[in-house]
Amino acid sequence: MAERETLLERVLRALGLDPVRLRWRWQRLRARSARAGRSLENRTRALRYQHKVCKACGTTVAADERSCPHCGARLASRLGTRAGQLLRLVIPEGTYTVTAVSVIACVAFFLAMVMRAGGLKVIASGIPNPVMIRFGAWTVPLVAEGELWRLLTPIFLHFGLLHLIFNALWLVQLGPLVEEAYGRSKTVVIVVGTGLAGFAASVLYRFDALRAASVPGAGASGVVFGLIGLAIVAGVLRRSRVGELRTGLVKWALYGVIFSLLPGVDLVAHLGGGLAGALFGALLRETRGKEKLAFRLLEGLCVLALAASYLLTALRPR
Numbered sequence: 588m589a590e591r592e593t594l595l596e597r598v599l600r601a602l603g604l605d606p607v608r609l610r611w612r613w614q615r616l617r618a619r620s621a622r623a624g625r626s627l628e629n630r631t632r633a634l635r636y637q638h639k640v641c642k643a644c645g646t647t648v649a650a651d652e653r654s655c656p657h658c659g660a661r662l663a664s665r666l667g668t669r670a671g672q673l674l675r676l677v678i679p680e681g682t683y684t685v686t687a688v689s690v691i692a693c694v695a696f697f698l699a700m701v702m703r704a705g706g707l708k709v710i711a712s713g714i715p716n717p718v719m720i721r722f723g724a725w726t727v728p729l730v731a732e733g734e735l736w737r738l739l740t741p742i743f744l745h746f747g748l749l750h751l752i753f754n755a756l757w758l759v760q761l762g763p764l765v766e767e768a769y770g771r772s773k774t775v776v777i778v779v780g781t782g783l784a785g786f787a788a789s790v791l792y793r794f795d796a797l798r799a800a801s802v803p804g805a806g807a808s809g810v811v812f813g814l815i816g817l818a819i820v821a822g823v824l825r826r827s828r829v830g831e832l833r834t835g836l837v838k839w840a841l842y843g844v845i846f847s848l849l850p851g852v853d854l855v856a857h858l859g860g861g862l863a864g865a866l867f868g869a870l871l872r873e874t875r876g877k878e879k880l881a882f883r884l885l886e887g888l889c890v891l892a893l894a895a896s897y898l899l900t901a902l903r904p905r
Contacts, residue, residue: 620784635760681878685774692743693807696722697751700744713747716803723900724803725786727793734903736896737792741805742782754807761814768873772882777817778810778865779889781860788859804853809860815840816861820868 638649643660654661701709704718720726723740730737745751766774789804819837842860847854 589870601776602846614652618871640842646761649746677886683763683766683770685766685778686758689732689743689762689807689810690758693745693751693755693758696743697745699843709749714745716801717905719744719746719805720905724805724899725790726801726803727790728801729905730790731794732810736899736901738783738786739893739896741803742779742807742810742893744805745806745807754811757811758807761818765814769871770882772879774896775805775889776882777813777864777871777888779893781863781868782807782810784863784868785812785853785856785858787861789853792855804856806853806856808853809856809863812840812843812857812861813864813867815843816864817868818864820865821873825870879898 640660641658641660644655646655646657648657648662651862652662666710666737680715697714700714700718702724703721704715709715716724720729722744723737723743725734725737725741735797762774765777769777786804786809819840843857844854847857855873887899
């Protein structure tokens with residue numbers, strides 16, 4: 588056994604690999620897989636749990652209670668509790684939910700469009716415009732005809748692999764910071780609001796006879812610029828955890844604007860999303876996880892609007 592391991596180490600070193608580092612990474616991967624398995628098992632058991640747990644004080648209460656008898660905090664309905672348990676099967680507790688769902692949606696839509704366009708061969712060339720429009724990308728003529736829901740559906744659609752990777756990386760970097768500082772409900776409003784503002788600005792800019800071409804628009808870039816704008820303004824106006832990155836983000840915002848000058852990149856959508864994010868940064872206060880009823884309602888409206896938009900796109904194929 589020892590001779591076999593020594594031979595393996597020699598082979599690995601000959602290939603330029605460090606056997607000690609590889610063994611360490613393998614052990615970390617096994618430990619992480621074991622933790623993930625235990626976490627999934629616990630979340631599966633939670634589906635059979637017939638009681639509620641108060642998030643405010645941790646007290647276990649009966650499933651039909653609407654408020655905690657210990658601290659008086661309002662409890663979710665039985666249906667809401669079940670929905671949360673099902674959601675936790677996919678997204679574990681402690682995960683930044685809005686960021687995770689946004690990135691998963693971007694990847695899922697991209698894979699669906701790749702399959703619709705004919706398979707992996709389209710990754711190098713990009714998703715064809717007809718497929719983008721079929722999945723919800725906007726064009727000026729379609730919006731002019733009344734398909735206003737196309738200002739929401741393209742948020743999670745991307746034209747190519749690099750487009751997807753660029754935006755997903757920025758969402759992973761900035762999303763958790765915003766979500767931790769502002770809470771889930773406000774983050775949903777920010778994501779949907781900045782995405783909508785970016786597309787609306789782009790459509791309005793092109794809304795004349797000379798620019799009313801059928802070139803589709805899509806992507807989470809407006810949201811990315813919105814998060815950057817929010818962080819910069821929040822950092823300038825008040826001491827903010829999100830705004831601690833403002834110095835570096837100003838530089839990257841300038842790089843992004845310069846990049847947006849390249850042919851085929853929608854500068855107006857980026858600026859529209861950035862300005863909307865800056866407005867959110869000026870108006871919204873950090874809540875550090877506390878969700879107010881008004882923003883919960885706005886969150887619900889945003890989710891319903893997105894769901895209705897994708898339903899309308901499916902019912903009215905182009």
